[in-house]
Amino acid sequence: EAGVTQFPSHSVIEKGQTVTLRCDPISGHDNLYWYRRVMGKEIKFLLHFVKESKQDESGMPNNRFLAERTGGTYSTLKVQPAELEDSGVYFCASSQGQGKYGYTFGSGTRLTVV
Amino acid sequence: RKEVEQDPGPFNVPEGATVAFNCTYSNSASQSFFWYRQDCRKEPKLLMSVYSSGNEDGRFTAQLNRASQYISLLIRDSKLSDSATYLCVVKSPGSARQLTFGSGTQLTVLP
Numbered sequence: 001e002a003g004v005t006q007f008p009s010h011s012v013i014e015k016g017q018t019v020t021l022r023c024d025p026i027s028g029h030d031n032l033y034w035y036r037r038v039m040g041k042e043i044k045f046l047l048h049f050v051k052e053s054k055q056d057e058s059g060m061p062n063n064r065f066l067a068e069r070t071g072g073t074y075s076t077l078k079v080q081p082a083e084l085e086d087s088g089v090y091f092c093a094s095s096q097g098q099g100k101y102g103y104t105f106g107s108g109t110r111l112t113v114v
Numbered sequence: 115r116k117e118v119e120q121d122p123g124p125f126n127v128p129e130g131a132t133v134a135f136n137c138t139y140s141n142s143a144s145q146s147f148f149w150y151r152q153d154c155r156k157e158p159k160l161l162m163s164v165y166s167s168g169n170e171d172g173r174f175t176a177q178l179n180r181a182s183q184y185i186s187l188l189i190r191d192s193k194l195s196d197s198a199t200y201l202c203v204v205k206s207p208g209s210a211r212q213l214t215f216g217s218g219t220q221l222t223v224l225p
Contacts, residue, residue: 035213041217042116042118042215042217042218043158043201043215045212048211048212056211059212098211099205099211100146100163101160102150102203103160105157105158105159107156107157
């Protein structure tokens with residue numbers, strides 16, 4: 001079974017530019033989550049999709065972040081315009097059902113805004 | 115106060131040692147608890163779920179004390195390959211699916 005796949009693995013962009021991160025969940029997992037870890041902090045929740053619907057986006061830091069999951073398969077997270085404080089590692093995770101047995105994480109996208 | 119607090123670490127132990135990590139959580143309504151392992155510059159990987167009755171998986175034992183809102187992880191006969199950061203993770207109660215992570219405890223097993 002293929003795991004959660006994220007692309008790109010690394011991205012370095014200038015402040016003010018736009019970056020789009022992609023996540024392909026495990027096939028058949030309706031639940032998809034975005035998390036991020038900024039330097040020196042804990043991993044924090046950003047948002048949760050059930051199929052194509054946003055179930056909870058309470059962790060999204062501001063309106064520069066836009067997540068989509070058209071068709072309920074892969075998801076994208078766009079940051080526009082990027083700021084220095086957006087630097088960090090963005091993880092995607094997916095789960096079958098309520099995730100009672102935990103979530104499977106992708107290897108993350110390391111974003112550096114310079 | 116952080117929602118999930120862990121031992122600050124780091125823990126440096128010799129091979130074969132027994133090491134214990136502790137974690138406390140603030141939301142008494144939390145229902146699901148996990149230990150994740152994260153290797154350097156890698157993604158978190160589920161190590162084990164934690165149940166009130168306690169559960170064991172080989173050299174690893176996890177315990178949950180709901181009254182004290184306390185979670186523990188015990189590693190016996192530690193191996194070099196156990197070196198990693200161990201993350202205490204709590205899932206939000208009810209229909210919310212958020213995972214709340216502790217800051218992690220770094221373990222280094224020395225030869």
